[in-house]
Amino acid sequence: MKKRKKSKSILLGLASTAAAGAGLAYLLKVKMEDDAFKGKVKQSGAAALFKTLEGINAVLPKLPRPSIEEYVSENFYEGHAEFRDTSVRGAKWKFGYARASLTPDDYLLKDYYLGGFLNYPPNTVKSVLDDIAVRAVCLDDGSGRGAAVFAVIVCIGLSGTDVRSIRALLADFAKANNIVSINISSSHCHSGIDTQGIWGVLPDILKNNVVQIKRGNFDNLISGRDPEFMDSLHKKTAGAITQAFADQKAGKLMFKTFNDLKYSHDKRKVGPKVVDENMTKLHFIPDDGSAETVGVLMAAHPTALDATMGELSADYIYYIEEEVNKSGSNFIFFQGPQLAVGVDRSFVSEDTPGRGFQAYGREIGKYLLGITVDEEEKILPILNVRNAEVFVPAGNFFMLTLLGAGIVNNQVVKTGRRTKDIMFVTEVGYVELGKTLRLAMMPGEFAPEMLLGGTSNSEESCTGMNWDFPPMKKMLADGTDLIVIGLCNDSIGYILPDNDYGCIFDDGHYEEAVSAGAQTGSSLVGAFETLVDDCGRLNK
Structure with missing residues (x-):
């Protein structure tokens, strides 16, 4: 009962x-x-989640990290100590090009994880659709101040640690040949091999790494990165850079910036709706009549392929190259400020063969080749490059967890005893080509409104604050054309204006989940402003 x-x-x-x-x-x-x-409710949920992650970080065994006072800069290239305003009399551009395939031969013999989309079980390479590669160019203005190298790897992103490992392989060569600047960026392709570590079997990775860190066996850490592939990538990139230097020839460097090809759109549901509508063609014509080089600077996510199908591909970038190669020219691609910018294929003819992303790339290739030399502007042989190291507060506990578990390998330093007292060590760069063409090299996925204007004001922003910096284009003299190269010399996630860094559960605020933290935008734009000022170029 x-x-x-x-x-x-x-x-x-x-x-x-x-x-x-x-x-x-x-x-x-x-x-x-x-x-x-x-x-x-969303803010409370986000706060609770970050509190949980903070707790997890607090109990994780600790990887050895230098304090900010102990940090020693290695394999960082400052660039030109002196900037020139005029070219040397009688000087000509020296320009070299190289390309190396990164596609592994053994992709069916072991798992190569595809970097870009999180799935469980993770996506692995099952077939090769086209070639993933590193492309490199070397420039020298004949002034005797030293050459600069710009390489681009078809991958989701590359940490500053990897960039500096590649530079270390080149240290003796660079010193012997007066190479004063080595810059390596990523295409941000979502159908390439994982180069950051995030897209492997995360439960197994976490289980292994916590044990190995606790035992002090730091060489036994694992991630989604394949060690042999990364070693090959480092060596092949260094090899391509030495090849580009050896390939240098005298000739003319040309460019044209245009905006009559609507190639992109802003995917954001809320906040600023800003894209860099410009596309810039670079064109080197060697005096000896050998192969020309065509480059393009544009901003659009390469995310077309279904990762679950397991196709290894460079996305639309390969098909721009395919079209350019038909003319006998070399090709290089630079990714721009593509924070939440997707491709717009509305200009693509229905008659263009291939899948949508292939047709998109081919049409861009045809468009670039259709621009004649008479339409291009000559770039005087003036090359000025300067880089600066930057310390960025790491306030995002997602990123701190990935760092703490040894899944990603970005360079960080400690600033205090708390788990969150961490700063990323990264870099920004500034380049001048000729009298008017200017480049800003930024270490992540950059919000175009910080370059062009259109950031939220205090009434529109999710923090109720203003963005205190002018558009980066306005930091330079009138008549110059500033272009951002994103994911350059590091990859620390999305780079947002501080006043639009909101709750990750709010609509249109996915980017905050994979950003270094709330002060990333101001840290990097502020560092760029200081760098430009140090170069004597700030428009005051």
Whole structure:
């Protein structure tokens, strides 16, 4: 009898709990129609999640990190100590090009994880659609101040640690040949091999790494990166750079910036709707009549392929190259400020063969080749390059967890005893080509509104604050054309204006989940402004 009463009490309790739960769910549903209440719920959820991650970080065994006072800069290239305003009399551009395939031969013999989209189980390479590669160019203006190298790897992103490992392989060569600047960026292709570590079997990675860190076996850490592939990537990139230097020939360097090809759109649901509508063609014509080089600077995510199909591909970039190669020319691609910028294929003819992304690339290739030399502007042989190291606060506990577990290998330093007292060590760069063409090299996926203008004001932003910096284009003298190269010399995630760094659960705020932290935008744009000022180029 007592058991029956107890069972009855339990059933009544469960029924009461269910009724209360149903009532609470209904009340929550009604309240969630109130935007203010919904916002508070999301903010509370995000705060709870970050608190949980902070707790996890606090109990994780610690990797050895230098303090900011102990940090020693290695394999960083400052660039030209002296900037020139005029070319040397009689000087000509020296320009070299090289390309090396990175596609592994053994992709069916072991798992290569595809970097770009998180799935469980993770996506692996099952077939090769086209070639992934590193492309490099070497420039020298004949002034005797030293050459500069710009390489681009078809991958999702490359940490500053990897960039500096490649530079270390080149240290003796660079010193012997007066190479004063080595810059390596990524195409941000989402159908290439994981080069950052995030897209492997995360539960197995975490389990292994926590144990190995606790034991002090730091060489036994694993991630989504394949060590042999990364070693090959380092060596092949260094090899391409030495080849580009050896390939240098005298000739003319030309460019044309245009915006009559609507090739991109802003995918954001909320906030600024800004894209860099410009596309810039670079064109080197050697005096000896050998192969010309065509380059393009544009901003659009290469995310076309379904990662679950396992196709290894450079996306549309390969098909621009394919078209350019038909003319006998070399090709190089630079990714721009593509924070949330997708491709727009509306200009693509239905008659263009291939899948959508292939046709998109081929049409861009044809367009670039259709621009004649007469339409291009000559770049005087003036090359000025300067880089600066920057310390960026790491306030995002997603990123801190990835760092703490040894999954990503970005360079960081400690600034205090707390888990969150961490700063990324990264870099920004500034380049002048001729009298008017200017480049800003930024270490992540850059928001175009910080370059062009159009950031949210205090009434529009999610923090209720203004963005305190002018558009980067306005930091330079009138008549110059500033272009951003993104994911350059590092990859620390999305780079947003501080005043639009909001709750990760809000619509249109996915980027915050994979950003270094809330101060990333101001840290990097502020560093760029200081760098330009140090070069004597700030428009005051």
